[in-house]
Amino acid sequence: MTHRLALRTLLDAAAEKLQSSGNDMAEAVADALVQTTLPADGPPPATVRPCEALTAAVAHSNDPLFGRAVEALLSLPWRAPGFGRLPARLADRMAVVELLGPTGYIRHKAVRVGFLFQDAQLGYPPHSHAAEEIYLLLQGQADWQIDGRPIGLCRAGKLVHHLPWQPHAMQTAKEPLLALWAWRGEIGADHYRLEAPASCGAGGPPGSAEP
Numbered sequence: 001m002t003h004r005l006a007l008r009t010l011l012d013a014a015a016e017k018l019q020s021s022g023n024d025m026a027e028a029v030a031d032a033l034v035q036t037t038l039p040a041d042g043p044p045p046a047t048v049r050p051c052e053a054l055t056a057a058v059a060h061s062n063d064p065l066f067g068r069a070v071e072a073l074l075s076l077p078w079r080a081p082g083f084g085r086l087p088a089r090l091a092d093r094m095a096v097v098e099l100l101g102p103t104g105y106i107r108h109k110a111v112r113v114g115f116l117f118q119d120a121q122l123g124y125p126p127h128s129h130a131a132e133e134i135y136l137l138l139q140g141q142a143d144w145q146i147d148g149r150p151i152g153l154c155r156a157g158k159l160v161h162h163l164p165w166q167p168h169a170m171q172t173a174k175e176p177l178l179a180l181w182a183w184r185g186e187i188g189a190d191h192y193r194l195e196a197p198a199s200c201g202a203g204g205p206p207g208s209a210e211p
């Protein structure tokens, strides 16, 4: 299977999960994914090297879908998350891809859709943005907070929905997290911010840090 076909298979599988979620944003994102034509040319080079943890997490997945998609995922243009606003000790253990979007591998004006990797034992501090957002967890798990309140442990297959400017945070434990994410609405990078550390109720988990 070529990289392009493997990625197509992964996107179609994600779209199928989103379409059956009953969430209208997820359904809209699924439509965008299904309608996306992957470029025949390979993606541009990553600005951050997919870390070893990402390679291991995807390669050792029990999900055969990831087994086929691992090389395609790793070949994508990964970059640091947080639009340069996360401290290096966090950003260095995370990576994000904008597959669709204004600055994405595939140009799209209305949505941003991509993947996020968060290493094990790491807290993505509370942050918010003007864009409405969904996450579809693909592999691993994380304790999730929305509006400063825990919503529990979220595992692969879970859909999480954040409203515009709704603070949210994710804390991994033994397993890293790989998720598909999407934004719609006001998707400009200028409308993203880290929240004050006091709004995090997780109590300073390992690896967490305020901006």
Ligand SMILES: [Fe+2]
Binding pocket: 127, 128, 129, 133, 162, 168
């Ligand atoms: Fe977010």
